[in-house]
Amino acid sequence: MSRPVRTRPAFTLVELLVVIAIIGVLIALLLPAVQQAREAARRMACTNNLKQLALATHNYHDTHGSFPSGWVKVTGSQFVNGNYWGWGTFLLPFIEQTAIHDQIDFGWQWVSAPSGGNPNGLIPRIPINGFVCPTDVIGPINTKMGNSGTSNYIASFGNKPMSAVYYRTSANRGMFTGDSAVKFRDVVDGTSNTILFGERSGTTVGSISYNAGLWVGYRNGEGSGGQPYSCIGRGPGSATDVTSGINSTNNWALAYSLHPGGANFAKADGSVSFYAETINLSAYQYLIQRDDGQVIPNE
Template identity: 25%
Template sequence: MCSDPECCRQRSGYTIIELLMVVGVISILIALVLPAVQSARNSARQVQCLNNMRNVGLGLIQATDAADRFPACGYYGDGTPGTVGSFRSWVVEILPYIDQGTLYNQWNFEKHYLDPLNAPLGETHLPVLTCADDISVVPGQGNLSYVVNSGVGFSALIAGIHDCPIGPASGKLDLNGNGITCNSSTEGDGTPSDREMFFQMGLFFNETWKGEVRARRHHTMAGLTDGASNTMMISENIRTGYDPTRSQSNWASPNPYLTSFYIGYPCLNGTCSEGNVDYNLANSGSSAINAGIDQPEGSSPFPKSLHYGGVNVGYCDGHFQFLSEKIDGKVYAALASPQGGALEGTLLAQ
């Protein structure tokens, strides 16, 4: 009982000031907790992305060990009758090593990837091939978030010349700086040819399939003279894989803009002549790591992710780590090259 009349008239409860203070404290707590929750989710997605890449990368290493060579990033016909067209990508080669032996056994290696026998297989969604942070993934399609290291470019048929090294954004490559492109001959001047230097600066290459072989080059584990732990094998690129505007794009396509990542062309003015080599260009501009995030699928073949500050990368010795987008261009180019030491004595050794 309340003996004091004044006490009896007092009502229990919160004042407006107290209520506002409680609401303010709760708001501050929510503001502190939400970023932490979001950060935890981002970290979980990045770990899942790295785990998927690890499985794909180890599949690549197993396929390499089994064949005693790295697979081609893409197989094409050589232009002779019956072998024209696009056959398959590196992903097909590793299917048995990523628990997709059934798909591999159904693949008809005599047919193009768009042949009615192969096309439905290449459209199969394989979760291990995608990153959880890849916002371009389309459910139920042949998505791909991981690409292999192809150095400074790929080879193609240019003006009737087969196996011509070209850059994804720079055109024909004059790597030895002698003014000659699309030609293996250096006319006895002792300078390595563009094709030789091209081979030393990248790990995966386009190759011809069947018929008269016009482009066949590949590395072996033993040939990684810079060291397997110092040679990048695989990276993320969220701007590759399936594109809703192009039904021919999926993980089976050998299109070099979909299979591979490249470093920026390290030579000014389109030629690696004296004074033109600048390795700062290897990680700069539109070819820099994480540049071109907003570009359409297949138009920006350089490493990129939505992880803050860099991308996940796998190396030929089987270790995987986060690579900073601020990495020095010369270091970045050296990691892309499996035989960088062989460039000593050339202008590209600068």
């Protein structure tokens, strides 16, 4: 006796296409949420990096009696215009990077590759994640700058144009200039109203190449015209150059980040604020200067 043949139910082509379409819709709905969650985590990590750097400046002040210099020129006729050690290098012992700091011979300038017996040839190529914003595309090695260690955090130069005239002058009212030694008492406007560091991503927007910076120091020295990728540069922006907002594509002197809508800034009190691209330009100018006596308008 033959057994009856049982037919097994199966998806029709139409049903299969419907299921695939539903899955596609769900992915389309969930993917932006996942991306937003990832960016929120990256922005939080960036904020923490800036907090650690700001705290390091306080510990440096406790030890040395002032904030670190923006950069220091190496003494010697062979280093008239060279690569100067910057604030990032001086903070190394205060961000758990003493081992790197102790390898540096400060009698020589830094170089991006071994050269002429300079003992510091490999130091700048060491990547330090604490100087890198996780959102940035350039990563811990700045391939646009001799494969040296990236710094997405740039110190505030102050209110004067980036030129040799103002590299070392009390007329510049920023927190970090050449051979500067700013003390807490010099921050007359209040530490919560004064920017220490701002972001700069290593990317190109239109014709503007931001290139981030280098944690090791300031490249190419005095009279170089103020490269936008320098460790100190005009930092988050010189007040005289603030003619457009954060994340602008037409002024490399300003801060630029890949965080949607604005950029993170560390202030002299150790706090970190996210300032929007639409920040009041007067507020931005006043935040850059430490003793202008201005009341900061609504941001």
